[in-house]
Amino acid sequence: MQSSGSKKLTIGISSMALFDLVESNKVFETEGKAAYCAYQIAREDESLNPGVAYPLVKKLLGLNKRLPEASVEVILLSRNSADTGLRVFNSIREHDLDIKRAAFTSGNSPFGYISAFEVDLFLSTSPEDVRKALEVGHAAATILSGKGTDAANDQLRIAFDGDAVIFSDESERIYKEKGLDAFTENEQVSAKEPMSGGPFKSFLSALHNLQSQFAEEISPVRTALVTARSAPAHERVVRTLRSWDIRIDEALFLGGLAKGEFLKSFGADIFFDDQAAHCESAQLHVATGHVPHGVANED
Template structure:
C-alpha cells in the first residue's frame, strides 16, 4: 500500500478514501508476508488431507488501522489471492510455538518426519555452552522440535538468515530484527525477552 499511503500523506484523508473507492475492485499486490501466509495455507491443506476431521489448523487474522472504506478492497484482495481463512488468532509467542509443535507432531505421527512441511530453526547469538542448551530444552518442553540449532557466539544473525531464507523470523532484540530485515527476511519483534526486562529496570 505504498502508493495509497503516499496519497494519504500528501493529499489527505478525503483523497485517500476517494482513491480507494475508485480502485475498490483492484486487488493489492502481495506484500512481504505473502509467502509466509501461503506456507501456512500449504500446511493446512496437508493437515486436512491427513486429518480430515481435525479443526487444529493455522488461523490467520488481518488487523488494520485503515479507514473502514478500505475494508472492501482488502476483502476483494483476499478473495482474489484465495490465501486467508476468515478467522483469528490471539496469544503470546509461547502459545504460538506450542500450537506449532502440536501441528508438527501430527505429521510425525503419520511417519512423515522427514517430509514435514513445518521446519523450524533456533538461531541465537549466544553460545551452546551458555544458554543454548536451556533454550532447546525450553522449546522441547513446549512440544516444539527444532530442525536445526545455530549458536553464533556473538556473530550477527543476518548473514545466516539470508542463507536459511525463513518465511518469518522472530527475535526479542530490534538489533537482530533490523539486521534481518535489511537482508530481505520478514522479521518480527517479540517484546518479551531478557533485553526488554533489563531495559525496564
C-alpha cells in the same frame, strides 16, 4: 464457531502487512483520511500487489491442503473502515487467499480483537499495535521488509531468537546489567532450571502441535532457534525446550555472529528477534519480525 477440541493455528495480520499499501498510505499521510477513503473506493476493483508478509500467509494457508481438516486460519485485523477495506477483500479474492474473517476498526487499533479471535500470532506494520498486543500477553511482531525466500520451496520455515522471544528476558537482563561473565556464570549455575516462557512460547507450541500431525521427515513445517548464545550457555536452552516438550528442528548457537547469512542458509520465511540490530542484519536476507519486548526495548 470452532469447538474447543479443534483449536486452529490462528494468525492475525494487518492489511498493510498482507498487501502493498505504500502508495495508499502516502495519500493518507499527505492528504488526510477523506482523501484516502476516496482513493481506495475509486480503486476498489484494482487488485493490490502482495506485501511483505504475503508469501508467509500463502504458505500458511497452503498447509491446509496437507491436513485432513483445515488447521490454519488467517484473520485480517485492519485499521481500515469497511468501505476502504472492500478493496482489501477484493484483493484477497483475486489472489485466491482463503481469508474469510476480518475486523475493520476505522482508524482504531484492532489489537482488542486478538483475544476474541483466539489469535496465536499477530503481525502488523504498526509498532504501536504490536506493543499493545505484547503487553497483554500475545505473540506479536512488527513485520519488516526483507528479501523473500525461494517460493518453489513449499515447506514453511520459521526461525526464532531465544531470549525475550521464545524465553523470558531474565537471562538477557543479567547480560545487559552485569556483562557476559555474569551471564555465563548464571546460565551454568542454572543449567538445569528451565527458563520462563517468553511471548512466543505459545506460538511455538502451536506450531509444534501442527508438526505432530506429520512424521518428522515429511513435515511441511520446520523451525529453527537462531541465538547469539554459545557453549556453555546452550545447555539451559536445550533443557528448557525439553521440559516444555516442544520440538525445535534446528538450533544454531552463533556466539555473537551476525544472523543474516545463517537465516538465508536455513531458508527462513520469517525470523523473529527482539533486538533491532539483529533485525537489521536479518532483513537483508529474509522477512523479519521485530518483537519489541524485554530489556532490549526498554527506554
